[in-house]
Amino acid sequence: MTPRTVMAIGAVVLALVAGGASVDRLPGHDEDRAAAAEPTSTPTPVPSWRPVSAAALRTVDAVELGAESIVLRSDDRTVSVVSMRDAKHTVGVLNRLLGTPARTQTAVGDAGRCVPASTTSTWGGALRVAALREPAAAGNRVEIRILRDHVRSRLGSPVELSGPDGVQVGDDVRSRIEHAPADERESLGSEDAEAWQLLLAPGWPSDHDDDGDNGVSVLTQESTVTVIGSPMPVHATRTC
Numbered sequence: 001m002t003p004r005t006v007m008a009i010g011a012v013v014l015a016l017v018a019g020g021a022s023v024d025r026l027p028g029h030d031e032d033r034a035a036a037a038e039p040t041s042t043p044t045p046v047p048s049w050r051p052v053s054a055a056a057l058r059t060v061d062a063v064e065l066g067a068e069s070i071v072l073r074s075d076d077r078t079v080s081v082v083s084m085r086d087a088k089h090t091v092g093v094l095n096r097l098l099g100t101p102a103r104t105q106t107a108v109g110d111a112g113r114c115v116p117a118s119t120t121s122t123w124g125g126a127l128r129v130a131a132l133r134e135p136a137a138a139g140n141r142v143e144i145r146i147l148r149d150h151v152r153s154r155l156g157s158p159v160e161l162s163g164p165d166g167v168q169v170g171d172d173v174r175s176r177i178e179h180a181p182a183d184e185r186e187s188l189g190s191e192d193a194e195a196w197q198l199l200l201a202p203g204w205p206s207d208h209d210d211d212g213d214n215g216v217s218v219l220t221q222e223s224t225v226t227v228i229g230s231p232m233p234v235h236a237t238r239t240c
Contacts, residue, residue, distance in 0.1 A: 067203025
């Protein structure tokens with residue numbers, strides 16, 4: 001794998017520092033009072049919140065990462081839509097669903113020049129949520145990465161993890177890469193080590209051309225998905 005590939009993958013995955021993890025429960029997330037997001041009809045979404053019962057969370061068997069939200073599902077039924085514009089409630093509802101995460105505090109630049117200050121929660125090495133201390137320019141308060149195809153709930157049952165259209169870590173997306181418009185895919189590899197970033201769904205619009213096409217994307221090794229993340233722009237030319 002070339003140095004360019006390593007640098008690109010490290011940046012988009014938020015190569016957050018290991019160690020120093022705490023297993024303390026996040027403050028302020030009482031099981032019966034934490035809430036999940038409800039989409040609104042305003043042009044610029046301003047999340048409104050409603051409680052999600054423990055009984056409803058026990059039915060969740062899948063989490064889908066969209067461009068600007070995560071969707072909790074039970075079979076084909078939507079249990080809750082959680083906006084990525086509110087870090088407290090995003091982490092809170094996942095904490096209730098998946099149990100106590102490993103946590104890492106990251107100061108500006110600790111994990112790389114472009115990594116913002118954040119508190120990172122990781123569940124089972126499968127789902128990583130960086131809650132930003134300050135909102136990003138695009139409006140997101142969290143950056144989410146899916147690293148495996150499933151995670152265990154706090155009760156021990158499997159919860160499937162996917163991106164749009166059911167794409168999961170481990171899937172072969174060669175056909176999607178080959179048929180994607182040039183502005184929605186970016187080669188991160190070399191002749192010896194193929195690697196791609198592919199935009200699955202757009203989101204987080206920007207007025208800056210050098211921000212690239214933002215939204216939820218996948219990273220691949222060859223054509224196999226290794227990471228699903230949002231926000232994760234394709235063809236961004238800004239240094240940070």
